[in-house]
Amino acid sequence: MVDNSKHTILVVDDEEGILEISEEFFERKGYTVYTARNGVEAIDLIKRVKICCCFTDINMPEMDGLELAEQIRKFDNTLPVVVMTGYPSLDNTIRTLKNGVVDFLVKPVNLEQMELSFRRIVRERGLFVENLILREEVERQERLKALNDELIARVDEVNTFNRIMEDFSSSDSSHGIFSKVVELSQEVVKADEAVFYIYTEQDNSFVSIARSGLNPHGGEELSDGTRDLFHGVIKDDKPCLVFQNNGNNGISENIRSFMVVPLKIREKTFGVVTASVLSGARRFGDKDVYYMNFITQKAASAIENIALYENIYDNLFSTLYAFVAVLEARDPYTRKHSTRVAEIGHMIGKEMMCEDEELDILNFAGHLHDIGKIGIRDDILLKPGRLTREEYEKIKEHPAIGADIVGKLGLWDREQEIIRHHHEYYDGTGYPDGLMGHGIPKLSRILSVADAFDAMASDRAYRKRMERGKVLAIIKEGKGTQFDPEVVDVFLKIADRV
Ligand SMILES: [Fe+2]
Incomplete structure (x- = not known):
């Protein structure tokens, strides 16, 4: 005989007789059977016991079958509910479908028919659960892939940051740093050109001291629009991103996308670094601004360190030379x-x-x-x-x-x-x-x-x-x-x- 003991059935009906015959029938076949005389009792039971399938009458006191189906759906939407009624109406049928009822049996219910219905439901449920697991597996794989992609992007980011730091820490002159700023900027944000302008407060001027990219030996004169943009960046102390340049803002029409980032040393504006896209579809985004900001910040502290170092170097030389002077004075x-x-x-x-x-x-x-x-x-x-x-x-x-x-x-x-x-x-x-x-x-x-x-x-x-x-x-x-x-x-x- 098939072992049905793990199949738990709940029969809900206010007619004691129906409960008794179904209980006897299913138990004889080895099923585990629970009975309830109304929806309230049924819900109480479902919360305590794992049920495979619930058969319910519609017309019952306290809570009717459709209300019960609704409650079950809210509690556990994988628990199948089969409705049994003597007077099937269109209205009831529609409500049962809405409430997630999986089958509909007409009273007087044939017990064999109940079992067939049960078997079919269990089989379909098995498939459904299998599908659910499969779907979850697919989703899990997708999540994994997304996570992996995210990780790769992060690692990439960290590597970029590390490289920026290493590049600057290996520079031993201020001029070396200026060149590195433009080389790195150009490379990291994939710009066609990057330029470092030193800002002089006295005459409010910008002089390009390092450039990298298409125009390594110097570009055109700064246009008024560009100069205004630089002043804005210095005044607001914030990077400026011109995502799509149409030439209306006074920036050369040759430039498709443009970024200006301030470089400050000890609260004083030292200069600005620009990056430009001159051809193609590429446009700078927030992440590029973020990278450029990082580069200029690292450059600022490297320049500060070198200034400090150059000072120490000079100091040491002066100290040693003072020894020589004392020596020669002897x-x-x-x-x-x-x-x-x-x-x-x-x-x-x-x-x-x-x-x-x-x-x-x-x-x-x-x-x-x-x-x-x-x-x-x-x-x-x-x-x-x-x-x-x-x-x-x-x-x-x-x-x-x-x-x-x-x-x-x-x-x-x-x-x-x-x-x-x-x-x-x-x-x-x-x-x-x-x-x-x-x-x-x-x-x-x-x-x-x-x-x-x-x-x-x-x-x-x-x-x-x-x-x-x-x-x-x-x-x-x-x-x-x-x-x-x-x-x-x-x-x-x-x-x-x-
Ligand atoms: Fe000597």
């Missing part, structure tokens, strides 16, 4: 020696077509090349007579000490190296490392000539200055032994200007 003969070495080194470097960065290093290292003498006692450093071997060894430590002092700050790696090797000889017999030929950094080779020339051409504690012609002759003689021949040649060429 020995009246060496006064201004470092400054002159820096100047001569710079002149040779220029003649040798050194890059600007190298010239800066020459200037820095020239000024500080002897800073290591700070670590040498006065009685050795200022000794008027000949040095003993030990004393000379002590003096020879100054390039390494100097490099160490400068290197401690961790800022000037190249400068440190140049200082360390300014007493190396071209033939490898110098100090501290005995480097040879082009193994000695070029800028050290330059400083070496400048240093030797100035030392010989000025008075020293232990001797008078040498006559100029003799100094030049000694330098010439040192070609290939103490000095780099190329540097000597260049130096001799410019010597009359020194």
